[in-house]
Amino acid sequence: DASILTWLNGFAHRWWSLDVFMVWLTADGFQKGGVIMMLFWWAWFLPDEKSGDRRQVLVCNLCALPCAFILSRLVSFVTPFRVRPIFNPALHLHTAYHFSPEPLINWNAFPSDHATLFFALVAGLFFAYRRFGWIALGYVLLFICLPRLYLGIHHPTDIIAGAALGIGTAYMACIRPVKEALAVPAL
Numbered sequence: 001d002a003s004i005l006t007w008l009n010g011f012a013h014r015w016w017s018l019d020v021f022m023v024w025l026t027a028d029g030f031q032k033g034g035v036i037m038m039l040f041w042w043a044w045f046l047p048d049e050k051s052g053d054r055r056q057v058l059v060c061n062l063c064a065l066p067c068a069f070i071l072s073r074l075v076s077f078v079t080p081f082r083v084r085p086i087f088n089p090a091l092h093l094h095t096a097y098h099f100s101p102e103p104l105i106n107w108n109a110f111p112s113d114h115a116t117l118f119f120a121l122v123a124g125l126f127f128a129y130r131r132f133g134w135i136a137l138g139y140v141l142l143f144i145c146l147p148r149l150y151l152g153i154h155h156p157t158d159i160i161a162g163a164a165l166g167i168g169t170a171y172m173a174c175i176r177p178v179k180e181a182l183a184v185p186a187l
Contacts, residue, residue: 001155005085008150012096019096025147032144036121039136043129054128056183057174061124063182064173065117068166072116076108084109086152093152112154115162118144123170
């Protein structure tokens, strides 16, 4: 964790434009959720013979998102408090320009709620249409997870744990009995 964080954060507070871009990536709601949801809509409306099954998977995945988020919050409450890297003086991280980490000071860093939510979405896209899943995975890694590491909001293991929770929840929502109970009545 420490070596990855210190390497990535070594670029912080050097270039104003890079710092502002990373802060914007963590703050802007549309660029976080909008791109992934556009892929969801695109997968929904793809005209082919598998569209019915694909829509069932997407409905189940959307139903799994609140469960994944609640599970992530429960894990953060029951696990020991883990300070965010930016507040750990032993790491000697730099605060990026225009980044104010104070609102996060009392929040447990483990697991990453963003990683849980977005990796659940990525898993749903993988189950529905693999090509969009790969696009979503690349997007989430570069534009959701990397800025959170760069700014010292999360440790890499926080992101890995959140990803595991999100993928696991999405998988559980897409098993046949759950899919038939959730998606068939909804569609």
